Amino acid sequence: MSDDVVLRVKDLTKTFHIGFFRKRVEAVKGTSFAVRRGEIFGLLGPNGAGKTTTIKSILRLIFPSEGEIEIFGRPAGDRESAKRVGYMPENPYVYQYLKPLEFLDLCGRLTGIPKSERQGRSEAMIDKVGLRHAVDRPIGKFSKGMMQRIGLAQALLHDPELLVLDEPMSGLDPIGRKEVRDVLLEQRARGKTLLFTSHILSDVELLCDRVVIMQHGEITSEGKVHDLLESAGRNVEIHLSGATRTLKDSLASRGTVVEDAEGHLTLRVEGQAAVDEILRISIAAGARLDAMVPERRTLESLFLQDAGR
Numbered sequence: 001m002s003d004d005v006v007l008r009v010k011d012l013t014k015t016f017h018i019g020f021f022r023k024r025v026e027a028v029k030g031t032s033f034a035v036r037r038g039e040i041f042g043l044l045g046p047n048g049a050g051k052t053t054t055i056k057s058i059l060r061l062i063f064p065s066e067g068e069i070e071i072f073g074r075p076a077g078d079r080e081s082a083k084r085v086g087y088m089p090e091n092p093y094v095y096q097y098l099k100p101l102e103f104l105d106l107c108g109r110l111t112g113i114p115k116s117e118r119q120g121r122s123e124a125m126i127d128k129v130g131l132r133h134a135v136d137r138p139i140g141k142f143s144k145g146m147m148q149r150i151g152l153a154q155a156l157l158h159d160p161e162l163l164v165l166d167e168p169m170s171g172l173d174p175i176g177r178k179e180v181r182d183v184l185l186e187q188r189a190r191g192k193t194l195l196f197t198s199h200i201l202s203d204v205e206l207l208c209d210r211v212v213i214m215q216h217g218e219i220t221s222e223g224k225v226h227d228l229l230e231s232a233g234r235n236v237e238i239h240l241s242g243a244t245r246t247l248k249d250s251l252a253s254r255g256t257v258v259e260d261a262e263g264h265l266t267l268r269v270e271g272q273a274a275v276d277e278i279l280r281i282s283i284a285a286g287a288r289l290d291a292m293v294p295e296r297r298t299l300e301s302l303f304l305q306d307a308g309r
Contacts, residue, residue, distance in 0.1 A: 006162050006193045007035040007058065012067035014053050027053040029217040030067070035162075040184065040194045042204045042225075044303065045214035051197045052090060054214075055166055058195075059087055071162065083112070086160030090167040090197075092151030096140030100131055100150055103139060104157055111158040125153040130179055144171030152180065156187070163187060165196035169203055181207060205299040213306050221306050228302060236275050239291040240265040240282055247285040254278060264290065 014028040028050040035041045043051050057064045060077040069076035072084060094103050104122035113121060126132055129149040134142065139150060148171050155163060168184075169177050177200070184194060184207060198204050204211065205225060213221040221228060241264045243251070251257050251267060254274070258266040265287075269275050279289065 004037045005034045006037050006072060007195065008068075008070045009033050009054070009058065010068045012054060012057060012069065013065045014050075014057055014062065015065045027217055028057070028064075031214070031217070031219055033212050033219065033222065035193060035195050037193055038188065038191050039209040040188055040196070040207050042208035042211035043195060043197045043214065044201070044204060044211055045197075048216075049214040050217040051214060052166055053217075055164055055195075055197065059085070059164065083158075084161045086155035086158065086163045088151045088155040088163075088165045088168055090170065092147055092154075094139050094147075094150065094154075097138055099138060100126055100135055100153070103150065104153060107154040107157050113158055121157055121159075125157055128156070128183060129153045130176070145173060145176050148172055148180075149176070152183065156183075161192060163192060163194045163196070165194065167197055167199070169198055169200045177203060201298070201300040201303055211299075213303060215306065221302070225299060229299065235268055235270050235295040237291075237293040237295060238265075238267045238269060238275070238278060238282075238289070239293075240267070240287045241290050243282065243287040244285060247282060247287055250281060250285075251278065268295075 010032050012028055012031045013026070016025045016027055017023065018025055031050070031054060033041075043054065045051050053062070056062045057067075058069055058071070058076055060082075071078070071081040074081040095106075098106070101119075101122050104125060105118050108118035108121060126135055129152050131146065131149050131153070134146060139147070142150065148168065152165070152168055155165065163184075165184075168180055172180060181203060184196075187194060208225055210224050211222070211228070212219050243265050248257065248259070248265065251265065254267075254269070254277070267278060269278055275292075279292075282289065
C-alpha cells in the first residue's frame, strides 16, 4: 500500500436479502477507489446509489459481502486504525436529554481522551461549530441544522486523521454551510483527509479535490473535479447576424437555432470541433459573428448528464 493512500476500497460488494422471500438486492457492485492523504474526496450519487452502504462497510458498521478495505494500511475494523477515524452519520443520534458539553464529554470518554483534556476540547468544538448560544439547551430541543453541528463536533473531538462525513451539510442554512465548509477546509489545511457524501453539488465543487459518482451501486465517473468538468465538454453560445435562409436551414440541422425579431441567430453548440465547424460555415456564407460565450460546466450538470446515461 502506498504511503499516501489513507483508504483503499477494492471490489467492494454488498448484497442484502430483504423481506419474507429474502429478495436479493445488490446495493454495491464491485466498487473500487482510493483516498489519498490530505485530500477531500467526494462520494456522490442519487438516493439509493450505494453511498451510505459503502461508508458503513468502510467503518464496519455492516460487513461487506465481498471485497477488501484497508484504512491506514490495516484491514477495516482494526482497532488501531479505527482510533484514527472520525465519523459523522447522515442522521446523528444522540441522547436527547444531554446538553452539548455533556454529550461531547461522553464521546471523549468513549474515544479515550484523558479527563484533563476533555473539557478543553469540548469547549473548543462548541465554538468551532457555532453552538455556544445553545450550550445550556438539551440536545433534544435542537433543530436539524444544530443536530448536524453537534454531530460534526463529536467527529472532530478526538482530532482524527481521517474524517468520514455522511451528508454533513444536510439541514444547514447558507450561513451554516459556509461555516462547515470553512471547518472542512481548515482540517485539510492541517493535513487531515476527508471523505464525505453530499447532495449539495455546489459545495462539493468548492471543496473536493477528487470525486466518484455512483449509480445503482456502481462507479460511473471518477477523477479530479476539474478534469471531469473539462472532459464532459463545454457548451458555447454563438450569436450571429446577417444569416441567409440557406445558412439558417443548414445551421438548424447542427444545433439549436433561436431567431429573434431582428433576424439574429443564437446557437448552443457542444465541443470545440462543432464550434469551429459552425463558424467556418457561417463566415463563408457571409454571416457576422456578434458574440461567442462559453457556458461554464458545473458539477451539477455533469451529475445530471451522468444520471441520464
